[in-house]
Amino acid sequence: MEENMKKKYALLSVLLLLMVIILPVLAACDNDSGTTDSQGRTKIKFWYWGSLAEKKVYEELMDRYMEENENVIIVPTHYESNIYMTNFQGENPKPDVFFMPDTDFLSWADAGIMEDLLPYCTQEELNSVWPKAMDEYYYDVETHTLGKSANAKLYGFPKDLGPVTLVYNETLLDKQIAANGLNKQDVYKLLDPRTPMTWAQFTQLLVDLTKDQKGLSKADRIYGIPYYEMDACLYSNNANYFYENATKQGIDNNFIQAIAFNIQLATVYDVMPDADFSGSTDAYTRFLSNKSIFTWMGPWDNADFWDYKSLKYNIVPVPYGPAEGAQSVSFVGSMCYGVSAKSKVKEEAVKFAKWLSMSKSCQELSVSLGQQVPNIIEMVNDYVSADWDVQPANRSVFIDIIDDHTDSLGLYAASGKQDMVSGKTRALYYTYDSTWRTNLLNYLNTSEAWKMKSTEDITNLLINYRSQLQSDLDNMNKRFKN
Structure with missing residues (x-):
């Protein structure tokens, strides 16, 4: 009898050992996406x-x-x-x-x-x-x-x-038009989906819309825009971070002019939060809480914006700079x-x-x-049909940005206007990693570029960075291509 008990315990031990081995395997198979589930799917x-x-x-x-x-x-x-x-x-x-x-x-x-x-x-x-x-x-x-x-x-x-462009809070815009005694028709004429504003027009519009906010605390005031997208800023002044397949740095006069415009929206014109305050609230929160008239959006943001039933919004093309050949070019x-x-x-x-x-x-x-x-x-x-009654009404701007001046909707031919709206893939697509961009942004932050008012100071700062940007691009390309 004792011998039989030993055999039973031995058999039980073997079965337990097999269960220890097999069950995890079965569980792994069940969790493995390369298998079927219990229903054969x-x-x-x-x-x-x-x-x-x-x-x-x-x-x-x-x-x-x-x-x-x-x-x-x-x-x-x-x-x-x-x-x-x-x-x-x-x-x-x-x-x-x-x-x-x-x-x-x-x-x-x-x-x-x-x-x-x-x-x-x-x-x-x-x-x-x-x-x-x-x-x-x-x-x-x-x-x-x-x-x-x-x-x-x-x-x-x-x-x-994902064409990204400017969006405005229509209710807040109308409020600021009235508060500052502006002509509503003149303001909305600038917000033409087929005729992009120049930087000068956009800057002056933001100044006019926020005159009543001067003297208010940073936390209480309304800003024109929470930040300015750097890729769109550069592209719309016929500038770029680099050229020749990301092998040659692009800090030229157009580049410097674009960065200066971006910085001076805060430091000179006071229509954008300054460096000390910009990070206190994210851009969407500022926009949705009626603290910013404009911000940036892509089509996917509709999934969030539509949940805000009281929000009335619309989009316009990106403003463009004074450089030769500049047009409204957002990033995609x-x-x-x-x-x-x-x-x-x-x-x-x-x-x-x-x-x-x-x-x-x-x-x-x-x-x-x-x-x-x-x-x-x-x-x-x-998608752009007026029969689809959703916001933004100017959905055609998204299409203009991605159709590369082909006037795919026939809207420019119908209006007799020149198609000056397009889009370009964002810069990081063309590079193997983001080190070059991270270093550039760190340089702008640590050198306190975002607090500079003088165009000359901004120019000198960027000229001094040319060799570092070139070095970062060289090292990146050497690391990945060799």
């Missing part, structure tokens, strides 16, 4: 970011996809934007489908972790989307060349194009849906990413929820 691991409003949008999009594809279950992971890439970098294996911002695309495409998506597409599908959106995610690994070319591969489907942010080159469910992952980017079903829902302008070109007329 293919699991696709999807990483994304966004505000709470954007998160709700994507929850609806994922639900819609799973309704249309009952053999699939999406396993989402949502992060705040400021920690997304840090977590992505540490994640191995990578999720099957993931957000990849344009600012990080170059280094990750070069690293070989993203699947070439070109074999999964027809030419008709590729042609249905804005060229500016699709062409951005081609890359030739051999020549380190961004954009569409003979040997380039397609490493992402565009999530959207973007993101793509990448697919892991090592995904175990690659076919289904690509299908999901393509649906998010190019299907009418997804685009119609995403646009209706205030997430984006449509990727699909033929949907644009419906």
Whole structure:
């Protein structure tokens, strides 16, 4: 009997050991996006970011996809934007489908972790989307060349194009017009969606709208604008941080003029919070709490703004500077849906990413929820139609920024006005990392540039930084290309 008991205990020990070994494996398999769930559905691991409003949008999009594809279950992971890439970098294996911002695309495409998506597409599908959106995610690994070319591969489907421009709080604007005795018709004439303001006109408008605020405390007063986007500022004065594929620094006279304009909005004209106060409240909070007449927005901000039922707002093109050849050129942010080159469910992952980017079903829902302008070109007329009674009324400005002077809506031909509105991909897209930009901003901060009033002082400060910017670009290119 004692011998039988020993055998039973031995058998029990073996079974327990097997359970210890097998259960974690089964659990790992169940959590692995490369397997099916208990109902036999293919699991696709999807990483994304966004505000709470954007998160709700994507929850609806994922639900819609799973309704249309009952053999699939999406396993989402949502992060705040400021920690997304840090977590992505540490994640191995990578999720099957993931957000990849344009600012990080170059280094990750070069690293070989993203699947070439070109074999999964027809030419008709590729042609249905804005060229500016699709062409951005081609890359030739051999020549380190961004954009569409003979040997380039397609490493992402565009999530959207994010044209960023000025938005104004219409209720607050009207209040300030009345408070300062301005002519409402004259003010709104400057806010023409087809005729961008010059920097001089915009500055004077902000000065006129905030005259009654002089003498009030920083916390109590209304500002014209909470900050000025640096990329849009440079681009709209025919300037840039660098030239020749980010190999030559760009601190020239146009660059200096643009940075001086930006700084002096606060230090000379007092229409923007100064360096000591600008960080006390974020721009959106300042705008939504009626403490700033203008701020900056992209199409995705509608998902948040529409929740503020009392907010009346509209958009206008970015003002442009006095440099020769300058026009209204805002920056266009973007993101793509990448697919892991090592995904175990690659076919289904690509299908999901393509649906998010190019299907009418997804685009119609995403646009209706205030997430984006449509990727699909033929949907644009419906997007800007007056029959769609949503804000902003001047939605056509978003399209002007991304259509590269093609007058895709025919509005300039109809009005007889010159198309001076366009957009350019933000600068970080063209570089392997952001060290050069971080160092530039740190230099401006530590040298107290944002407190300078004198154009001469700002000029000397930037001229002295030319060699450092060139060195940062040289080191970056040497580090990644060799």
